Amino acid sequence: MIVQSPTVLESQPLIEVRHLKVHFPVNRSLTGRPRAWVKAVDDISFSICKGETFSIVGESGCGKSTTGYALLGMLKPTAGELYFEGRPLESDDEEGRRMVRRQMQIVFQDPFASLNPKMCIGESIAEPLRAAGTPQEKIPGLVADLLDMVGLHRSYADRLPNQFSGGQRQRIVIARALAMQPKLIVCDEPVSALDVSIRSQILNLLLKLQQELGISYLFISHDLSVVRHLSDRVAVMYLGHIVELATAEELFTNTFHPYTKALFSAIPRIEPERKKAHRFILQGDLPTPLNPPRGCPLITRCPFRQSICDQSMPELQEIHPGHSVACFRAKEFGPFTSFSESFSEK
Amino acid sequence: MNASSETHTPVLEVRGLGVRLRDIAAVDDIDLTLYAGEALALVGESGCGKSLSSLAIMGLLPHVASLSEGTSILLQGQQLAGLDEDSYNRLRGNRMSMIFQEPFTSLNPLMPVGAQITEVLTVHGVPEAEARARALDMLNKVGIPDPAVRFNQFPFELSGGICQRVMIALALVGNPTLLIADEPTTALDVTIQAQILDLMRDLMRERDTALLLITHDMGVVAETADRVAVMYAGRIVELADARTLFTSPRHPYTRLLLESIPGISTPPKTVLRTIAGTVPDIRDWAEGCRFHPRCPFASDDCRKAAPPLEDLPLDGRSHKVACRHVNKTELL
Numbered sequence: 001m002i003v004q005s006p007t008v009l010e011s012q013p014l015i016e017v018r019h020l021k022v023h024f025p026v027n028r029s030l031t032g033r034p035r036a037w038v039k040a041v042d043d044i045s046f047s048i049c050k051g052e053t054f055s056i057v058g059e060s061g062c063g064k065s066t067t068g069y070a071l072l073g074m075l076k077p078t079a080g081e082l083y084f085e086g087r088p089l090e091s092d093d094e095e096g097r098r099m100v101r102r103q104m105q106i107v108f109q110d111p112f113a114s115l116n117p118k119m120c121i122g123e124s125i126a127e128p129l130r131a132a133g134t135p136q137e138k139i140p141g142l143v144a145d146l147l148d149m150v151g152l153h154r155s156y157a158d159r160l161p162n163q164f165s166g167g168q169r170q171r172i173v174i175a176r177a178l179a180m181q182p183k184l185i186v187c188d189e190p191v192s193a194l195d196v197s198i199r200s201q202i203l204n205l206l207l208k209l210q211q212e213l214g215i216s217y218l219f220i221s222h223d224l225s226v227v228r229h230l231s232d233r234v235a236v237m238y239l240g241h242i243v244e245l246a247t248a249e250e251l252f253t254n255t256f257h258p259y260t261k262a263l264f265s266a267i268p269r270i271e272p273e274r275k276k277a278h279r280f281i282l283q284g285d286l287p288t289p290l291n292p293p294r295g296c297p298l299i300t301r302c303p304f305r306q307s308i309c310d311q312s313m314p315e316l317q318e319i320h321p322g323h324s325v326a327c328f329r330a331k332e333f334g335p336f337t338s339f340s341e342s343f344s345e346k
Numbered sequence: 347m348n349a350s351s352e353t354h355t356p357v358l359e360v361r362g363l364g365v366r367l368r369d370i371a372a373v374d375d376i377d378l379t380l381y382a383g384e385a386l387a388l389v390g391e392s393g394c395g396k397s398l399s400s401l402a403i404m405g406l407l408p409h410v411a412s413l414s415e416g417t418s419i420l421l422q423g424q425q426l427a428g429l430d431e432d433s434y435n436r437l438r439g440n441r442m443s444m445i446f447q448e449p450f451t452s453l454n455p456l457m458p459v460g461a462q463i464t465e466v467l468t469v470h471g472v473p474e475a476e477a478r479a480r481a482l483d484m485l486n487k488v489g490i491p492d493p494a495v496r497f498n499q500f501p502f503e504l505s506g507g508i509c510q511r512v513m514i515a516l517a518l519v520g521n522p523t524l525l526i527a528d529e530p531t532t533a534l535d536v537t538i539q540a541q542i543l544d545l546m547r548d549l550m551r552e553r554d555t556a557l558l559l560i561t562h563d564m565g566v567v568a569e570t571a572d573r574v575a576v577m578y579a580g581r582i583v584e585l586a587d588a589r590t591l592f593t594s595p596r597h598p599y600t601r602l603l604l605e606s607i608p609g610i611s612t613p614p615k616t617v618l619r620t621i622a623g624t625v626p627d628i629r630d631w632a633e634g635c636r637f638h639p640r641c642p643f644a645s646d647d648c649r650k651a652a653p654p655l656e657d658l659p660l661d662g663r664s665h666k667v668a669c670r671h672v673n674k675t676e677l678l
């Protein structure tokens with residue numbers, strides 16, 4: 001099933017995820033046996049190349065953050081295989097995981113909650129270095145270099161987090177993530193908590209670091225304008241499944257899956273010319289992942305559903321080189337090329 | 347439905363609105379006029395005073411905040427500034443109402459949602475039976491499936507989207523002339539947000555309600571508002587109809603802000619425009635024009651005194667800007 005994650009950039013994948021499942025037990029009985037499972041991530045496969053920005057978009061509860069956490073080993077996958085630079089990552093191989101984990105870091109959404117308020121920021125940045133056994137005499141120099149790299153003054157190292165604004169704190173968090181010279185940074189909504197006038201500063205910083213250091217990003221976001229700006233490839237998730245995967249350029253011009261179409265159409269955008277009447281809005285609510293519908297996950301809300309859709313789950317299939325869609329009717333319809341007319345004709 | 351309804355009397359007329367947080371002026375001399383059927387968006391970043399302004403109009407300021415002297419808030423000609431709590435209670439839910447960001451925390455968790463909507467009417471003297479019928483009808487109008495079943499359910503039994511629909515039903519059941527919505531869709535998922543925005547637009551249009559929309563999301567503004575007022579550090583810096591504001595912003599702050607958001611025409615992976623510095627804390631607001639520390643055109647005049655919000659109409663349409671360097675904005 002590696003077909004699903006085509007190597008767009010001709011290089012060996014840094015990370016490969018095959019058939020990843022993360023299920024959470026809920027509603028345990030007295031004996032501790034789970035009565036039900038939330039299938040937060042249900043059988044997804046993709047790969048991330050070196051120096052690539054791979055984005056996962058979707059609404060809350062679709063499993064995008066869970067995927068990132070499972071990759072980092074912060075959550076134990078229920079099933080599936082992970083490969084880092086071609087080597088399998090076994091979840092019970094603690095030593096192997098620890099070495100790999102240094103090469104994968106994370107930047108969270110809320111910079112206020114991500115820093116210890118009683119620890120000066122130089123200490124916060126030095127912590128991963130210490131944990132990795134860096135000699136003490138080298139640490140101040142490394143910390144100062146890291147601060148430089150994210151555009152903060154070297155002398156700030158002995159200040160406390162409360163002396164910084166949200167944007168500056170996010171820079172500190174990024175500096176800490178860079179300390180181990182990672183090959184991959186999972187960015188979980190890194191600019192959502194920031195003011196609009198600060199966001200572009202952080203986005204520019206992420207782009208600059210990628211160009212200079214060749215880092216790969218797994219970028220998790222619901223902000224499509226940001227995703228479009230940063231990404232090489234984008235996966236759209238719905239209820240734990242990847243429903244569409246393509247290069248950013250392709251996905252934002254040729255959308256095949258009705259959910260992707262609805263998601264793109266729902267995002268309010270600053271385009272005064274856009275016709276509101278042509279928006280494609282899904283009816284109803286997201287089903288709870290505790291009781292997902294049978295067959296296609298979108299079946300409860302899809303205006304194009306047919307009898308085939310509730311019988312089995314559509315597989316993610318390549319429809320063009322590098323563009324995969326999980327929809328029985330994708331071929332029949334062809335792409336939703338523009339956001340407006342094509343839908344009403346269908 | 348358009349902004350050009352100058353002939354009507356305004357629903358809301360705010361003059362010289364100021365809110366003080368202890369001894370700091372958190373909202374500084376704001377003028378707003380809102381006509382029936384019109385949607386005016388008040389946008390700005392965190393701490394700019396947009397929510398305080400709306401709470402001041404609703405008479406819901408927290409205890410640490412107070413209205414400044416000289417504030418005038420006219421709702422259909424009736425002065426609200428200095429009104430006592432009882433008089434405000436007669437207006438709220440009736441002639442003016444408000445929708446908040448968090449539907450879960452704004453609803454009473456111990457009361458079925460139908461009863462909460464009914465209560466809005468009964469406290470204003472509508473007989474119980476009629477109130478129940480109107481509440482049920484309202485649940486239907488906001489597009490809640492099985493309204494009769496939902497009527498007797500508690501908020502915890504409902505999803506975020508349904509709860510926000512209940513909030514809208516609550517706000518609109520009394521047929522208010524003014525609705526204030528403070529970040530009404532920020533807590534919702536985007537596909538649900540689109541549903542809620544459409545619903546609000548349809549209901550407002552149908553009833554000719556005036557909407558004051560408070561938000562930080564420029565996309566929501568572009569798709570919902572007829573006119574837009576941009577706030578920065580407690581003051582309105584620009585006010586124009588939505589199309590004009592988004593196509594030709596004239597305050598350097600508005601222009602830089604809009605250009606820092608990646609759009610359809612921004613080439614991917616290129617360096618985005620930024621605004622230098624950070625959003626100032628209320629204790630660090632600058633003298634003179636409050637944007638001057640971040641403004642590329644700041645001159646000595648800007649540092650000394652705040653520029654007034656002046657109307658500089660373009661093609662006959664009103665466009666208010668508070669900047670001495672309006673002519674330079676296009677150079678950005």
